[in-house]
Amino acid sequence: MTLHLSSLTVSHFRSHKLARVSVDPRPVAIFGPNGAGKTNIIEAVSLFSPGRGLRRASAEDMTRRPEALGWKVSGVLHSLSQVHEVEIWSESGKARQTKIDEKSAAQTALGRIARVLWLIPSMDRLWIEGAEGRRRFLDRMTLSFTPSHADLSLTYEKAMRERNRLLKDMVRDPHWYSALETKMAETGRAIHDNRMAALAQLKDAQSGAQTAFPAADLTLTHSDGDLPETVDDLRTALSEGRARDLTAGRTLIGPHRADIYGVYAAKDVPAKDCSTGEQKALLVSLILANARALAQDFGAPPLLLLDEVAAHLDANRRAALYDEICGLKAQAWMTGTGMELFADLGTRAQYLEVTEEAGVSHVHQLS
Numbered sequence: 001m002t003l004h005l006s007s008l009t010v011s012h013f014r015s016h017k018l019a020r021v022s023v024d025p026r027p028v029a030i031f032g033p034n035g036a037g038k039t040n041i042i043e044a045v046s047l048f049s050p051g052r053g054l055r056r057a058s059a060e061d062m063t064r065r066p067e068a069l070g071w072k073v074s075g076v077l078h079s080l081s082q083v084h085e086v087e088i089w090s091e092s093g094k095a096r097q098t099k100i101d102e103k104s105a106a107q108t109a110l111g112r113i114a115r116v117l118w119l120i121p122s123m124d125r126l127w128i129e130g131a132e133g134r135r136r137f138l139d140r141m142t143l144s145f146t147p148s149h150a151d152l153s154l155t156y157e158k159a160m161r162e163r164n165r166l167l168k169d170m171v172r173d174p175h176w177y178s179a180l181e182t183k184m185a186e187t188g189r190a191i192h193d194n195r196m197a198a199l200a201q202l203k204d205a206q207s208g209a210q211t212a213f214p215a216a217d218l219t220l221t222h223s224d225g226d227l228p229e230t231v232d233d234l235r236t237a238l239s240e241g242r243a244r245d246l247t248a249g250r251t252l253i254g255p256h257r258a259d260i261y262g263v264y265a266a267k268d269v270p271a272k273d274c275s276t277g278e279q280k281a282l283l284v285s286l287i288l289a290n291a292r293a294l295a296q297d298f299g300a301p302p303l304l305l306l307d308e309v310a311a312h313l314d315a316n317r318r319a320a321l322y323d324e325i326c327g328l329k330a331q332a333w334m335t336g337t338g339m340e341l342f343a344d345l346g347t348r349a350q351y352l353e354v355t356e357e358a359g360v361s362h363v364h365q366l367s
Contacts, residue, residue: 001080001081001299001300002025002078002080002300002301002329002331003077003078003079003114003115003298003300003301003302003303003331004023004024004025004077004078004303004331005023005045005048005075005076005077005078005303005331006022006023006024006075006076006078007020007021007022007023007075007076008020008021008023008041008044008045008073008074008075009072009073009074009075010040010041010044010071010072010073011071011073012063012064012067012069012070012071012072013040013044013063013064013071013072013073014037014040014043014062014064014071014361015036015037015040015064015356015359015360015361016037016040016041016064016360016361016363017064017360017361019041019361019362019363020363021352021363021365022365023331023350024350025078025329025331026331026348026349026350027322027325027326027330027331027332027333027334027345027348027349027350028331028332028333028334028349028351028352029334029336029339029342029345029349029350029351029352030042030333030334030335030336030351030352030353030354031335031336031337031338031339031341031351031352031353031354032337032353032354032355032356033337033355033356034337035356036354036355036356036361037354037356037361038307038335038354039120039307039308039335040361041333041335041352041354041363042054042118042305042307042333042335043055043057043062044073045075045116045303045305045333046116046118046305047073047088047096048075048077048086048088048110048114048116048303049110049111049114049115049116049143050107050108050110050111050143050147050150051107051140051143051150054118054120054305054307055120058093059071059090059093059094059095059096060090060093062090063090063092063093068092068093069092070089070090070091070092070093070094071089071090072087072088072089072090073087073088074087074088074089077113077114079113079114079300080298080299080300082113084100084101084113085099085100085101085102086098086099086100086110086113087099098110100113107150108147108150108151111143111147111148111150112147114302114303115144115294115298115300115302115303116144116302116303117140117141117144117287117290117291117294117302117303117304117305118140118304118305118306118307119283119284119304119305119306119307119309120305120307120308121308123137123283124276124279124280124283124312126279126283127262127271127272127274127279127282128272128279131223131258131259134259134260135256135258135259135260137260138195138198138199138218138220138258138260139153139195141198141202141286141290142194142195142197142198144198144290144294144298144302145194145197145198145201145293145294145297146194146197146198149191149194152187152190152191152194153187153191155183155187156183156184156187156188156191156254156255156256157256159180159183159184159187160180160184160251160254160256162180163177163180163181163184163251164249164250164251166180167242167245167246167248167249167250167251168249168250172242172246174239174242177238177239177242181238181239182235184234184235184238184251185231185232185234185235185238186231188227188234188254188255189227189228189230189231189234191255192220192227192255192258195220195255195258196220199218199220199260201293201297202218202286202289202290202293203217203218204293205289205290205292205293206285206286206289209288209289209292211285211288211320211324212317212320212321212324213281213282213284213285213288213317213320213321214264214265214266214267214278214281214282214285215265215266215285215289216262216263216264216265216271216282216285216286217262217263217265218260218261218262218263218286219260219261219263220258220259220260221258221259221260221261222253222255222257222258222259223257223259224252224253224257227253227254227255227258228253234253234254237253238251238253238254241253262282264278264282277312277314280312280313281313284309284313284317284321287304287306288321288324288328290302291304291330292328295328301328301329301330302330303330303331303332303333304325304330304331304332304333304334305332305333306332306333306334306335307334307335308335308336308337309321309334309336310334310336310341310342311336311337311341318341318344319344322342322344322345322348322349326345326348339351339353350365350366351365351366352364352365352366353366
């Protein structure tokens with residue numbers, strides 16, 4: 001069983017007016033000069049999963065300038081034993097719309113037919129920057145195992161925003177808070193449980209792997225100590241914490257306060273204290289572990305989007321990465337400035353060259 005795209009069409013998306021490619025399940029190596037539009041191709045592929053894509057951009061930001069007509073990304077997705085036609089588009093900056101097999105669908109429905117993971121240069125500082133980025137990284141991994149995690153997160157965030165609005169308005173009547181706190185407690189505990197289950201699957205996938213990349217021990221933490229153990233306990237904590245939250249003007253307990261603490265397992269060194277190269281290797285290791293776990297859990301490895309990953313690895317680890325991707329039989333979409341960065345792949349991959357002329361990107365499919 002495989003998960004792969006066999007065709008991709010990108011129209012008026014970022015720097016591309018129109019690009020069409022036909023591919024097979026092998027990895028896709030995309031090369032060309034900086035600024036040519038390589039990352040825009042893999043960003044388009046990232047839209048085949050729930051959420052805002054690998055750049056977390058708005059629909060309006062994705063449209064090609066100066067036309068600003070709107071954009072469309074479509075493709076044929078082979079998912080296990082099924083084939084789906086997927087269309088994602090935005091008209092004149094309006095909210096993104098989705099169709100699966102010619103029927104309108106919610107973005108979250110994409111999580112039921114596809115699994116997409118990515119590693120991009122902005123994530124290189126994951127271990128040394130704020131908790132929000134690490135939380136987002138964990139939730140992307142969690143979503144890959146549990147597609148309903150997206151709906152839970154949306155419900156929790158909506159309830160918390162409404163509760164925070166009451167707090168900022170200094171509303172003290174408990175009746176206004178009761179239903180919101182119940183919803184936050186129910187979804188908050190489910191979010192936490194999903195995250196813990198994902199971390200357990202990642203740990204298993206790392207412990208049983210023969211890999212050139214270092215294992216990372218991950219621990220889920222919360223800024224106010226452990227999350228209450230039951231829905232009732234969390235609801236009580238939210239209720240009892242209102243006075244403190246009124247002073248702060250925001251909710252100070254819940255899964256939105258979570259963080260992950262990473263350790264380079266073999267050296268017992270916190271990830272934040274590792275070298276830049278070690279931190280990158282830990283990220284690659286986690287993405288590969290996530291892919292291995294999904295191959296078992298979903299039945300096929302995910303689509304992997306690796307932006308400029310080859311440039312930050314030495315020759316041995318670069319070759320090891322390609323071997324692992326091919327061993328997984330994953331369709332990995334990878335970018336790099338030169339074709340030579342993918343030499344170790346040889347005929348195990350297919351190649352796209354991206355060039356730019358007068359502000360327009362062009363994709364050339366090599367035989």
